[in-house]
Amino acid sequence: MKNVDPDLDNTSKLYLVPTPIGNLEDITLRAIRILKEVDLILAEDTRTSSKLLKHYNIETPMLSHHMHNEHKMTERITERIAGGEKVALITDAGTPGISDPGFLLTRACIEKGLEVECLPGATAFVPALVNSGFPSDKFVFEGFLPIKKGRQTRLKTLAEETRTIIFYESPHKLNKTLDQFAVYFGEDRLVSVSRELTKMFEETLRGKIIDIKQHFLNNPPKGEIVIILKGADKK
Incomplete structure (x- = not known):
């Protein structure tokens, strides 16, 4: 009972x-x-x-x-x-x-x-967003991008998005995704990548897409990943 x-x-x-x-x-x-x-x-x-x-x-x-x-x-x-x-x-x-x-x-x-x-409680994107240092008053949650069909179309659409953008990604796809980000958003766009949030080996890296991409090429990532992308500059 x-x-x-x-x-x-x-x-x-x-x-x-x-x-x-x-x-x-x-x-x-x-x-x-x-x-x-x-x-x-x-x-x-x-x-x-x-x-x-x-x-x-x-x-x-x-x-x-x-x-x-x-x-x-x-x-x-x-x-x-x-x-x-x-x-x-x-x-x-x-x-x-x-x-x-x-x-x-x-x-x-x-x-x-x-x-x-x-009930209120844990979710991965909130600490990743706040910890990124990017504007958090307005943001877009994209979650996981389409694996194949519609992926490029979605990235093209988001290229002009001025709000902070949140993505989830798996470790074995992170490098490919950062490659695509460099193509559609530009290598110098700022990004914050958080992995293993709240765990022993928690890590957040911030910088230009090209630099973060190089880091993970040299250091293959492990664990669940949240990507926070700075929005495009307003025209």
Whole structure:
């Protein structure tokens, strides 16, 4: 039996719960409480999430919910919430729905009149943006660029964007992406590249695209990467 405070909200709903992007201490007390109280936790990778849950003595049952099964899982989960259950959705790291599963289930719950609540918490692009030193009053979040189709078109469109631009990238594609940035944005455009945020080997490099590209050619990158690109000069 769960120890649930009778004064707390017992309404059936979907909770979107951010989890640490690296350092396990970067989780709120409320997030821990919610994960202990809900009837079910949907996890992008149950093996990854089990480490976090074990660290905080959370014994709530988990189900796998990821990009390959979220379409067929959505109806099943909304039925459980409609039936009175409280369900939490977490991803491997960060806030659900930000370049991770979450949008489809959230939309389905809203369409069915089910309550959805998103907790504040960790997401990779915010510390990377603030730490870049580029203007953060207005920015554009691009997430992952298209892998093939539409990639060049998107880069051409962004070449004239004057707001700070945020990208996610994998380490094995970073050098290729910086090469393309040099072509479409110019080698002298300023960029900030953050990797392994909140982890032991966290690193942020700032400078011209051409210089950052050379650094990573000499030092192959590891870990998840956030690229912050300074916007184009206003004409």
